[in-house]
Amino acid sequence: MDVLLLSRIQFALTAGFHYIYVPLTIGLSVLIFLMELRRHQTKRVVYDQMSRFWTKLLAINFVIGVATGITMEFQFGTNWANYSRFVGDIFGAPLAAEGIFAFFLESAFIALMIFGKERISSFMRVFSSLMVAIGTNLSAFWILAANSWQQTPAGYQLVDGRAQLTDFAAALFNYSTMPRFLHAVVGAYILSGVFLAAVSAYYVLKNKNLAIAKPSLRWGLIFGVVFSVLQIFVGHWHAKEVAVYQPAKLAAFELQWETQTHAPLLLFALPDKEAQSNRIEIAVPGMLSYLAFGSTEASVTGLRDIPEDEWAPLAASSWSFHLMVGFGCITAVVLLIGLIQQWRGKIELSRRVLKACIVIVPLVYLANELGWMAAEVGRQPWIVQNLLRTTDAVSAVSFAHVAIVLTLFCVYYLILFILFLYFMMKSIRNFNLAEASANSGGKGKSRRGK
Amino acid sequence: MDLNLIWFLLVGILIVGYSVLDGFDLGVGSLYFFLGKTADEKKVLTHSIDPFWHSNEVWLLTGGGALFAAFPLVYASAFSAFYLPLFLVLFALIARAVAIEYKVKAGERSGLQKALEIAFSLGSFLPALLYGVAMGNVARGIPLDGAQNYTGTFFQLLNPYALVFGLLGLSAFLLQGSAYLGFKTEGDLQKRAQRTALKIWLVFLILYLGATLFSYLSTPQLFANYLQYPILLLIPALSWLLTLLTGHLLRYKPGSKGFLASSAALGLMILTLAVGMFPNLLPATNPNGSLNIYNAASSPLTLKIMLIVVCIGLPFVLLYTVYLYYVFHGKAKADAGGY
Numbered sequence: 001m002d003v004l005l006l007s008r009i010q011f012a013l014t015a016g017f018h019y020i021y022v023p024l025t026i027g028l029s030v031l032i033f034l035m036e037l038r039r040h041q042t043k044r045v046v047y048d049q050m051s052r053f054w055t056k057l058l059a060i061n062f063v064i065g066v067a068t069g070i071t072m073e074f075q076f077g078t079n080w081a082n083y084s085r086f087v088g089d090i091f092g093a094p095l096a097a098e099g100i101f102a103f104f105l106e107s108a109f110i111a112l113m114i115f116g117k118e119r120i121s122s123f124m125r126v127f128s129s130l131m132v133a134i135g136t137n138l139s140a141f142w143i144l145a146a147n148s149w150q151q152t153p154a155g156y157q158l159v160d161g162r163a164q165l166t167d168f169a170a171a172l173f174n175y176s177t178m179p180r181f182l183h184a185v186v187g188a189y190i191l192s193g194v195f196l197a198a199v200s201a202y203y204v205l206k207n208k209n210l211a212i213a214k215p216s217l218r219w220g221l222i223f224g225v226v227f228s229v230l231q232i233f234v235g236h237w238h239a240k241e242v243a244v245y246q247p248a249k250l251a252a253f254e255l256q257w258e259t260q261t262h263a264p265l266l267l268f269a270l271p272d273k274e275a276q277s278n279r280i281e282i283a284v285p286g287m288l289s290y291l292a293f294g295s296t297e298a299s300v301t302g303l304r305d306i307p308e309d310e311w312a313p314l315a316a317s318s319w320s321f322h323l324m325v326g327f328g329c330i331t332a333v334v335l336l337i338g339l340i341q342q343w344r345g346k347i348e349l350s351r352r353v354l355k356a357c358i359v360i361v362p363l364v365y366l367a368n369e370l371g372w373m374a375a376e377v378g379r380q381p382w383i384v385q386n387l388l389r390t391t392d393a394v395s396a397v398s399f400a401h402v403a404i405v406l407t408l409f410c411v412y413y414l415i416l417f418i419l420f421l422y423f424m425m426k427s428i429r430n431f432n433l434a435e436a437s438a439n440s441g442g443k444g445k446s447r448r449g450k
Numbered sequence: 451m452d453l454n455l456i457w458f459l460l461v462g463i464l465i466v467g468y469s470v471l472d473g474f475d476l477g478v479g480s481l482y483f484f485l486g487k488t489a490d491e492k493k494v495l496t497h498s499i500d501p502f503w504h505s506n507e508v509w510l511l512t513g514g515g516a517l518f519a520a521f522p523l524v525y526a527s528a529f530s531a532f533y534l535p536l537f538l539v540l541f542a543l544i545a546r547a548v549a550i551e552y553k554v555k556a557g558e559r560s561g562l563q564k565a566l567e568i569a570f571s572l573g574s575f576l577p578a579l580l581y582g583v584a585m586g587n588v589a590r591g592i593p594l595d596g597a598q599n600y601t602g603t604f605f606q607l608l609n610p611y612a613l614v615f616g617l618l619g620l621s622a623f624l625l626q627g628s629a630y631l632g633f634k635t636e637g638d639l640q641k642r643a644q645r646t647a648l649k650i651w652l653v654f655l656i657l658y659l660g661a662t663l664f665s666y667l668s669t670p671q672l673f674a675n676y677l678q679y680p681i682l683l684l685i686p687a688l689s690w691l692l693t694l695l696t697g698h699l700l701r702y703k704p705g706s707k708g709f710l711a712s713s714a715a716l717g718l719m720i721l722t723l724a725v726g727m728f729p730n731l732l733p734a735t736n737p738n739g740s741l742n743i744y745n746a747a748s749s750p751l752t753l754k755i756m757l758i759v760v761c762i763g764l765p766f767v768l769l770y771t772v773y774l775y776y777v778f779h780g781k782a783k784a785d786a787g788g789y
Contacts, residue, residue: 059551066504067547071540073514077529078536081599084529088522089748093756096519099512100763107505108770112777115501119777131770165752395530396599405537412541416548423555 004394006402007079010409014071015376016369017413021065021420022140023368026185027192028058029106029136031223032113033129040126049437050212051129052117054196056431059114060424064416066107079402083383083393089164090156090171091146098142106135140188141181148177150384151375152245163387175245179238180375186231187328187368193224194331194357194364197338199428201354204347209433217347221339221357228332235328236291243292246385247301248310249378252317254288255281256302263288263300266322271314276304310381317378324370327363334360453753454743457520458731460760462724464516466717468509469581470626473716474709475499475506477627479546479574480620482567485631485646489558490784491639492567496550498634498782503550505774507543519756523598523746524731531592531600532584535607539577546573575620582619586612589723590669591733591740598741611668618661621654622716629700629709634782644704651697651712658693658719665726671733672726682725689718 032054039047073095076084084091109131112120120128155170156163165171197220203213243250250256255269257276265287269278286296293300303311334356341347347354383390478499486492518525529536546569553566590611593601628647635643665672676682692715699708727733732741747753 060555063547063551066507067544070507070511070543073511073518074529074536074540077514077518077525078533079530081526081530084518084522084526085598088518088525089752092515092518092520092522092525092748093752093759096512096515096756097759097763099508099515100759100767103508103511104505104763104767105770107508108774111501111504111774116777164749165755168751168755395526395533396597397530397533401533401604405534408537408541412544416544419548419552423552427555 003397003399003402004391006399006406007394008390010079010402010406011075012373012376013406013409013413014068014075015372017417018065018068018072019369019372020365020417021061021068023188023191023365024061024195025058025065026136026140026188027190027223028054028061028195029129029133030189031192031196031219032058033126033133034219036126036129040122045437046211046215049433050216052436053209053212053431053433054216055113056427057199057424059110060420060427062110064420068413068416079395079397080383080393081395081397083388086162086388086393087149087384089162090149093165093168094142094146094149094172098139102135102139102142104135106132106139109135137185140185144181144184145172145174145177147375148174148180150382151180151379152176152241153384153387158387163384176238176241179234179241182234183231183238184371186227186234187371189227190224190231190328190331190335191364191368193220193222193227193335194360196220197224197335198358198361201357202428205351205354209431211433214348217357218342221335221342221347224335225332225339228328228335231328231332235325240292243300246379248303248306249312249317250292251301251303251306252312252314252378253321253374254300255314255318256288256300257304259299259302259305261289261299262286262296263292263298265291266318268322269318271318273314312378312380317374317380320370320377321374324367324374327367327370331360331364331367453750453757454729454747456757457516457747457753458724458728458743460757461513461516461520461731462721464509464513466720468506468513469622469720470713470716471506471509472503473578473623473626473713474630475503475627476574476578477623477625478631479550479571479627480578480624481627481631481643481646482571482574485628485639485642487639487642493784494635494639494782495631496554497784498631500550501774501778504547505771507547510543516756516760520748520753521731521741521743521746522748524741527594527598527600527741528588528732531594531602532587532607534604535580535584539580542573542576542580544573545569546577549573578623579616579620581616582622583607583612583616585619585723586615588732589615589665589672589727591735594732594734594736594739594741596739598739611664614657614661614664618654618657621650621657622719625650625654625696625712626709626716629696629712632700632704633706633709636781644700647708648697648700651700655693655697672723675725675728685718685725686722689715689722692718 032051035047035051035054038044039051076091109128112124112128113132116128117125149171152175153163153171154174155165155167155172157166158164196216200213200217200220203209204217239250242253254263254266255271255278256263257278262285264283264285267282267284269281269283272279289298289300290296292298303314334353338347338353338357341350341353379385381389381391383393478495482492482495486495514525549566549570553563553570556563556566587607587609590609592607595601625647628643628650631643632640632647676686692711696708696711696715699705699711729742729744730740731743731746734740748756
């Protein structure tokens with residue numbers, strides 16, 4: 001046990017925990033904007049009720065996402081000081097831009113959404129929700145651009161052992177920025193569609209709050225299916241980019257030992273690092289060459305042609321990647337069946353499909369988490385691909401301090417998670433549309449624009 | 451003006467913006483149990499900061515990002531040096547953020563609600579105290595080795611000088627909070643807040659004098675710039691004038707003017723310290739090891755690009771911040787909607 005290992009555990013824990021809350025914020029804010037837009041256009045009360053209800057759940061989720069996000073920004077300095085020194089000229093800029101362009105935007109306008117509904121005009125309500133949606137998605141862009149630079153650095157030169165910016169646009173829009181950004185955001189939209197569908201399915205099963213549950217279920221299924229289909233293409237694009245710019249990562253994902261043409265696509269395998277082969281392997285011949293480079297004749301680099309000290313942890317990268325794909329596929333299938341039943345007008349009777357919509361909630365959350373895990377573990381041993389090793393990036397801080405803080409994080413985040421689940425479940429379970437509508441109707445001096 | 455100097459000022463503006471704005475909501479949180487005698491009064495206190503605390507805190511995030519972007523070596527050395535205290539602040543801010551929202555949802559007068567109220571108040575109090583301690587250590591200088599890593603211990607950070615700064619910072623934030631409540635609330639609560647503000651102002655005045663005197667005795671280097679360019683003394687003079695004016699307004703002219711004066715006094719107090727430290731950002735006890743706005747800065751290209759980013763972004767930030775405060779102007783009520 002050393003400072004390095006503890007810092008890595010801490011980063012994995014805090015990033016993983018933070019990302020429980022981020023995807024829903026990204027997607028649900030877009031959905032609420034669409035509800036607000038429909039409310040403003042049609043003046044129908046159902047959209048007002050939908051927007052109010054989902055905004056409440058967004059708020060419960062949003063606050064933990066924001067609070068745990070502060071940790072993310074500060075621990076580059078606390079735990080990864082040498083990394084910060086190395087990349088500061090490049091990596092700090094997107095973080096600062098995220099603050100100026102995105103965080104201020106979402107924080108000011110979400111306050112208007114939550115507290116200001118009775119104080120602002122109907123148009124400003126729509127506008128505020130749009131600004132929050134833009135803010136959360138813009139925030140995703142900046143942080144993913146920063147992360148992408150770690151994966152596929154560009155627009156820099158090395159000066160005195162530090163990376164120095166030479167071309168801002170090249171650094172910002174490096175090879176993996178756009179595929180990574182779209183892949184992550186689309187993943188967040190799918191998760192949000194599932195969330196909408198699952199909570200609504202719960203109400204339909206309980207025969208409660210049907211006035212908003214039925215349309216919300218439809219919205220969630222459509223949103224989820226549309227972006228699941230889109231993800232097939234975006235995910236494929238992202239994987240092709242990895243094949244070209246991070247061949248070692250692809251080799252670890254797919255457990256390719258030999259450099260070969262007609263490389264097989266792995267469905268299941270157990271790697272054996274000693275024997276440099278896979279113990280059990282189920283694979284589709286030639287498929288990896290075809291998917292990655294568009295031809296079965298294309299050659300895919302194998303691990304044996306990569307120095308062993310540049311291999312990522314094989315099982316962790318490979319399994320996180322494949323489980324992500326698997327969970328994503330299950331989610332898509334359930335959503336699709338749900339949507340078909342919706343079209344046939346039978347969704348409210350298909351209790352098993354409704355239950356399945358609830359069951360896939362943990363899967364879609366795991367898929368989003370595993371995606372990050374694959375991306376970050378697959379990049380090892382580099383903290384900046386081919387430029388700086390994770391082992392050289394850590395701070396010169398005391399072991400005891402890091403151990404204390406990590407222990408506190410474990411306890412603390414567990415409590416936060418329990419509180420989050422408790423209040424989320426409580427808000428969903430206790431919500432009563434008739435009561436809520438009576439309350440919101442009586443409050444506030446002016447109800448302009450209604 | 452060179453880019454490094456501009457960035458020194460911009461980071462300063464972000465610190466001032468954060469202190470003035472989050473200062474008042476951290477102050478309100480710290481005084482939560484002291485001023486909120488009834489359940490309704492506690493609701494008023496919460497509602498007085500509900501729409502604002504979040505965007506106020508973004509000044510901290512943006513300040514951290516700006517420091518990383520413009521002076522990465524300071525960001526790396528300072529954040530790893532203040533390892534434990536910084537995480538204490540983070541834990542406090544997380545607890546506070548979650549508690550302020552969730553305590554409304556917990557059952558009235560339940561044990562959980564009580565616990566969340568304590569988390570909210572303690573989570574406001576700790577940062578209010580620790581920011582000043584950190585500021586005191588930065589002003590005094592910390593031991594750094596050749597690789598710019600901190601060589602001291604945690605307990606060395608709790609030296610008397612830094613603790614005086616901690617109390618000064620705490621009193622400044624409490625003053626911000628109570629002066630804010632002095633015009634944002636009504637009735638008994640308002641009167642209590644106004645009386646409290648006046649008392650805290652007196653404590654603040656004494657601590658401000660004490661910290662100045664302490665600095666004169668133990669960190670004379672902070673006065674070098676002033677002795678070299680006496681014209682700069684206008685800044686501390688103005689700071690003192692506004693501090694006295696704050697007291698006058700709090701005593702004789704209750705209303706938002708006292709809060710504005712106290713905000714200006716706090717901003718100028720930070721500026722006074724910044725001028726004293728210039729061009730250092732993180733002075734080292736070994737003077738050659740100090741990190742300043744030149745040896746710790748990003749490349750001119752990064753500084754230029756980030757300046758463009760700020761010039762585009764900041765006007766919008768100010769615009770909708772003003773709009774936010776405009777929409778939620780007027781007295782805080784116990785029965786306002788929300789979460």
